[in-house]
Amino acid sequence: MGSGLVIGCHRSVLAVRGAVIPQACSDPLVSVRVTPGDLAPNNERVTILRAHLQTAAHALLEAGCDDALDEARLEVEVLYAEASGLTRAAVLARVSDEPDAAALETFEATIARRLAHEPLAYILGRREFYGMTFAVRRGVLIPRPDTETLVEAALAAVRAHPAARRLVRVADVGTGSGAIALTLARHAPTAKVWAIDESTEALAIAGRNMRTFQLQSQIVLLAGDLLEPLIDPMHVVVANLPYIPTAVVETLAPEVRDWEPRGALDGGEDGLAPFRALAAQLPEHLAEGSHAVLLEVGAGQAPEVASIVTAAIGGSASLHHDLAGIERVVEVRIGY
Numbered sequence: 336m337g338s339g340l341v342i343g344c345h346r347s348v349l350a351v352r353g354a355v356i357p358q359a360c361s362d363p364l365v366s367v368r369v370t371p372g373d374l375a376p377n378n379e380r381v382t383i384l385r386a387h388l389q390t391a392a393h394a395l396l397e398a399g400c401d402d403a404l405d406e407a408r409l410e411v412e413v414l415y416a417e418a419s420g421l422t423r424a425a426v427l428a429r430v431s432d433e434p435d436a437a438a439l440e441t442f443e444a445t446i447a448r449r450l451a452h453e454p455l456a457y458i459l460g461r462r463e464f465y466g467m468t469f470a471v472r473r474g475v476l477i478p479r480p481d482t483e484t485l486v487e488a489a490l491a492a493v494r495a496h497p498a499a500r501r502l503v504r505v506a507d508v509g510t511g512s513g514a515i516a517l518t519l520a521r522h523a524p525t526a527k528v529w530a531i532d533e534s535t536e537a538l539a540i541a542g543r544n545m546r547t548f549q550l551q552s553q554i555v556l557l558a559g560d561l562l563e564p565l566i567d568p569m570h571v572v573v574a575n576l577p578y579i580p581t582a583v584v585e586t587l588a589p590e591v592r593d594w595e596p597r598g599a600l601d602g603g604e605d606g607l608a609p610f611r612a613l614a615a616q617l618p619e620h621l622a623e624g625s626h627a628v629l630l631e632v633g634a635g636q637a638p639e640v641a642s643i644v645t646a647a648i649g650g651s652a653s654l655h656h657d658l659a660g661i662e663r664v665v666e667v668r669i670g671y
């Protein structure tokens with residue numbers, strides 16, 4: 336080992352939650368050699384940042400918060416960057432330094448939250464979606480990359496609509512953080528979007544995001560059940576409704592099952608109840624002439640959802656695949 340001091344889990348994040356991860360301290364990735372210059376002025380041993388980061392990453396892995404060490408390391412680096420006000424690149428450039436005490440304390444508190452399976456996005460209070468940063472917190476679904484497939488398809492439907500040069504009326508049903516409504520509004524300037532949710536907690540976050548992106552002139556926030564609160568007929572209806580069968584919700588990762596709102600996940604016994612309820616409301620809320628309905632669905636649900644929608648409003652369905660090749664969006668366009 337040469338002449339350097341070998342230091343390990345001293346003052347590690349593990350102390351914060353009283354957890355003991357026996358292997359972590361003896362892991363070669365965690366034990367780090369430093370020179371005697373790393374002794375603090377009071378002659379106490381110090382632990383360089385790398386050791387704290389690696390100990391935390393191992394703890395997340397051991398607790399089942401992440402599936403792979405690389406994933407855990409990334410989360411840990413992001414959380415230390417957040418705690419210290421540094422960029423991730425700056426954190427990586429300082430891994431051989433002693434960490435700032437205040438940053439370390441904040442970091443350890445956030446690692447304790449993550450070890451309780453709180454999703455990273457809730458800890459950070461934000462999530463990237465379609466190139467925009469959305470505020471999120473417990474009580475609102477964290478936007479998923481799969482939903483970008485729905486946004487792409489909906490943007491195409493809005494731009495192709497005969498009213499595209501004037502004003503296209505769009506409903507985003509179950510808006511949550513406003514991820515779909517706000518990306519559509521930003522990328523389709525002639526769209527006016529009615530963003531509806533039954534959860535007032537979700538609407539509060541959607542409102543906050545709307546103000547952050549300064550899209551108030553294009554967005555109307557409405558509380559209520561599906562399309563019921565609407566007065567004007569819609570050219571395009573877009574929805575990412577809950578579609579996970581009740582029994583499956585129980586089998587999801589604790590990050591989702593225990594932290595994200597049940598009302599955003601649970602689609603009833605077969606996962607399709609919200610689609611049936613929406614389909615029943617569609618005929619009276621679609622504009623005369625040209626209109627489109629686009630729905631995000633779970634894996635394997637597309638054929639059933641397509642027939643639910645076409646039985647209600649006619650037309651024929653086309654399907655859009657996500658990046659994993661799964662049929663993710665059912666679209667029914669009528670009159671254009």
Ligand SMILES: C[S@@+](CC[C@H](N)C(=O)[O-])C[C@H]1O[C@@H](n2cnc3c(N)ncnc32)[C@H](O)[C@@H]1O
Nearest residue numbers: 476478509510511532533534560561575598599
């Ligand atoms: C899967 S989340 C989608 C959130 C957001 N649109 C997104 O894609 O990230 C479903 C949303 O639908 C809302 N919701 C569920 N049932 C509803 C209903 N009957 N009427 C209105 N909103 C509903 C939930 O509160 C939740 O915010």
